[in-house]
Every structure is written in structure tokens, then in C-alpha cells.
Amino acid sequence: MLVPKPQLIPSADQVEALLKQTGALREGHFEFPTGFHSSHYFQMPLAMRYHDNARVLNVALSRLLRREPDVLAALPNCAIVAPAAGGIPVAFGIRAALNADQIFWAEKTEGRYHFRQYLDARGIKCILVDDIVRSGRVITEMLTLIKEAGAEVVAIGSLVQFKDAHIDTGGIPYYSLLNVETQFSSPGDCPSCKANVPIEKVWY
């Protein structure tokens, strides 16, 4: 009898099921502060609040990142870097899975990302991670910030990526567990509005 091999990396469907089960991904009819409507709403911290789920997602992403020769070459003297609060639980999980030696993160103040501490990052090889990449703007800003700090990004990883994201990684490899087709419509153009689906206003 053939014994199926244990699946090392969950499929996109399994990741999606886990996100739905925890409320991190909801389907319905949502109005965003931008005025656009969508049938999907993500709140990734709802999945990451459970240690077992966070571990499944982070270990899976770490296995994708491990495929990158530059990642393997940089470890263990390597920093896992997150843009802001949402990426921090990903950074801690990826650090543990890859046995990297440090983590640091940026914070957004006055409209841009900064490293708040007096951090000497010169020469450090980094893996940039986040929970979800929507437009790609945050990743693009972080790549600039890390470069300005004198560090080098060897790979980028996110748990979820919107297919519409625009990211110029400059050739840096980028891995995600789930690529999501998201459609944002203006109210006059929204299929859910036309079908009279009750709408929920969301704040982010």
C-alpha cells in the first residue's frame, strides 16, 4: 500500500480554510474607508492569535524561504525584519523555524516607516516578512528603508498576497502561502450591491 508522504507545506486551499476558520478571512459584502467595496475582508491577527495556527503558517512560509540559496547561505547570521505590528508574530515564527539570530521591526510615524531604535544594521542580511501584502506599498517602502540602513534583503515572505499588489523587488525572491484574487469595486459597479447583499462597513 502506498503511504502518502506527509505534506510539508499546506496547500493554498488549506491555508484559506485555516484563515476562514479563525475569522481572519471573511466573505461577504464590505465597504472600506476608501469607499471601495469587496467580497473579502482579511484580519490576519485573528489567525495569528492561536499559537498552533501561527506555527503552521510560519513554519510553512519558512519552508518556502528555505528553498532560496541566499537564505541558506545567510543563516544563522540573519535578521528577520517586519514593517509593523502585523508582521511581528510572523517574524518571531520565521526566526524560530529558520534559527536566524535576530528580529527587528519598523514603525510608521509621520507617514513613513522608521527603525525607532539606534540600530546599526550595516552589513546585516535580512529576510523581510509581513502577514499580508495588499498594495505592495509597504514592502516597497521597507526595501528602501532597509537599504538606507545599510542592510541587504535576501528574500521576502508574506502569508497572504493580493494578486493585484505591485511590488518591484529588484530581483529579490518573494514567497507567499496564498495569492488572493481580490476585487475592489466602486459602489456603482459592485456586484454585491446589485444583488442587494447587506453591507458591512469596516475600518481597515
Ligand SMILES: [Zn+2]
Ligand atoms: Zn457593494
